[in-house]
Amino acid sequence: MRKEIPIAVSFLAGASIVLGFFLNVPFFKVTASRQLLNWAVIVAAFALALGAGNLTRIHVTNAAKRGKHWPYSIILLVCLYGYLGLGLWRGASDSIYQWWFNGALVPGNSTVFSLNGFFIISAAYRTWRLRNWRAALLVGTAILVVLGRVGIGQAMWPALGPISDWIMTYPNAAGMRGIMIGAALGTISLGLRIILGIERGHLGVES
Amino acid sequence: MTANPQLWLAAFITIGIYSFLWKENPLQKIGEYMIVGMGVAHSILMGYQNVKSMAWEPMVKKGVWYMAIPLVLGLLLWTRWFKRISYLSRPSISLLVGVSGAVALRGALDADLFGQLVATIRLPLDNVYNWILIVGVVGTLTHFMYILPGMGAGPGRRNFLGEVLQFIGVYLGQSTIMIALGAAFAYTIMGRVSVVIGRVQFLFRDWIYLIPK
């Protein structure tokens, strides 16, 4: 029963949505899919808290055991629960909540993310070597587009703008479209496996 | 220089994290752990509002009784934290995975597969560039084929179609993919650099007024 009920649930839910796509039957097309979609949105909202449980367990253990970097674990827990408490108490549109949001969360996330900007240039420097014809094509295209989309490149050679535009519209779109068609087939096969209950990875390790 | 404490906090975190580029240090770690904690808190808060407005309020205020179903399923999802009863979360996961699998299947079939195929066939053929697009799509698709006719059947049994497909996949397919990836790499540089610019602007314009507003 521990496997059968979950498989039945995903079959019923998945099959009614797929049937609603093909068949013009109001129950499948409107009622079932509307309710199922709304329910899934609600259940997914509960899932947002799942990561917090793991995080709490790890950092409470770490702080209790005085593990590596334990003071930071305490900072993390204080920030998590303090901020959550503030949000539950005052709401997300509250000014104090947003003060911390704009003062800490936004600059912090933005800065960590912007480290990528440094890494990507040093990565380009290190890896854009003309080793073989494949690499040469990639590097050549990349250089044309890198220069072609900014003012300095276009000032040096005005044709660069249209060239990079052309690359984006034709060969790039062709490659992306090919990959996309392949990926669509993959998605169809995954969806089919889930609905028919042959894909069970998401049900976890059998104990 | 600004007197706004919020901007000072933001600048402190920004510089703290940037110092990582030089060396690992406590300042950077504090910033890092702070944002991990706050980020999770914010997403839980958003989830709470989701549940409250979509399920709890309709159920309690309007008497939509069947909203209890997703609420129970959602709560069961949390049984994963307790190893002994974690199997109770499986129906909820199944609902999520089943619905999202079906929704994705429907969309992929309609928009990605048929939509893109129709778009490829319908291209105006008097434009030579469109031929490049068509050939590129064919090449890329061939490159991503893993079972080719006559493949691996020994040198004596190679067939012509397999050879042709192999050739198309290697030359047309790989070159199209490489060009596409080159363009993507270039665009990513553009995107990522703009985030750095945003941070530098913040530090030197909003925090210390070095850059005029």
Added chain:
Amino acid sequence: MESKPDLPYRLQNIDTRIIHALILILILLPLLRPIGLPVQISAGTRAAYNAIEAIPAGSLVLWAYEMNAANEPELMPAAIAWFHHLMRKRCKIVAFSIYSEEAPIFAQKAFETVGKEYNYVYGEEFVVMPFRAGMETAVAAIGRDIHGVFPTDFFGNRTDTMPLMQEIKGLSDFAILLKTSGWGPDVFVRQMVTVYGIPMVANCTGIVAPGAMAYLSAGQIQGLVGALTGAAEYEQLLRRPGTAAAMMDAQSTTHMLTVILVLLGNVGFYASRRGPKGGR
């Protein structure tokens, strides 16, 4: 390596910290002293501008406002330009987010700054919806039942009493779907554009813009504003220079630095390949 490294080796192995410092300097200099290089307008951006220009004044606009802290510097300039464009036409905007929990706060902030200029009334001409979990499922759910998914707005007000929301029966009432996000337009094309036939214009970060080109050339989306360059182009089309224009010079210098570094690396690579040591 005992002996002193030769030039080709050094050309290929510039210390990353030097590169990082150069990046910072090359970003800061043009910000201090702008050059103001113009940008040529790409086809995708022009198409996006035309698509938004073509919708009748006062129409309903659905906006997937998926901005988060990480991509805010890249997406905000184009979003601000769109706000100006739509508010000039007095379009009625419904903003929502599926992928970013942080987005409603950004939407609120942008509305507060730009909306004031045009005397926009919240609830009648603009609504921010709360974040909804569930990703692709949630997009499909909004398509099926927008009122059921959003019984309240981000501030907790009931939407069924709002004048703006009462005008909406279903998704086909919207004149256009806009999308601002660090994700591709794929999900929206799959669940909204093909299903309800509503035209769509996307503003993507640089990283996903190339993937979105396949949808643009298939006509599944009407326009594409890609990365900060796209925003600068859009500002030019709108004849309203904003933040993107100011940032573009810094973008130019860093791109130039990238190309120079790559050239140096390759010179070193070929020199060492011909030399006794051999490349990697």
Added chain:
Amino acid sequence: MLNAGTAAKLVFFCLFMAVVYWGMKAVRRGVNIRTKQLPGLTAIDEAVGRATELGRPFFANIQASGPHIEDQVLASCELVRYAVQSAVRYEAPFMCVSNSPDGHPIFEEIISSAYMAAGKPELYNPNNVRFIGGFSSGTHVQIMQLMKDENIAAQLISGNLMNQTMFFAETGAALGAIQIGATKNTHQMPFLAMQCDYSLLGDDLYAAATMISRDPVRMGCLTAQETGKALALVVIVVGVVARLMGSNAVVDILRR
């Protein structure tokens, strides 16, 4: 009865299901479906060899983008299985880090059972299979630090990769590690293609997983996907030829 414009899609969908079924049956009957060689897959052995030689860990870095099991993480499980089996054989140090709370127990299971099966349970160190959770950039920095602390010799970056690819690939390169990257996310492909020594891009990831497991279900699906691709190719070629001859029949059929 049918919704407008779905007839052709329904036919395709039924055909697809039939091929999946047929492929599964065929593999169960023992039909050997031959597949193309993937250099990215054989490179795992080379990377493990390198780790053995240097006595530094092979680092399997499997990333998810959300709290649920994703198909790319599931496919990556097979790569991890392949790598750990190879590592056990050569007694190379092996580490696995994941940010997927649901993937983590699967990795623990795969890795510990690989050591048991080879009769070397004493080599298994649970501390080497780590969950470093959270989906924000902060956790990426923690993983980068771990990579530096452990001084890794080889890395497998795989899963539903987002912006973290660049962090991990750069750190790995700075440590001089052999790197293998696998993802189907188009936006991360350029980095894997350039920064990693070997890569499994797009469907390669699934194909590799199928080739390792030789599982009938996966094989059936691969056959169906291949058939779908072949069909797509035929449709494009026939459609374009028909257009050249002035007929729009193929488009009309597809839109039926």
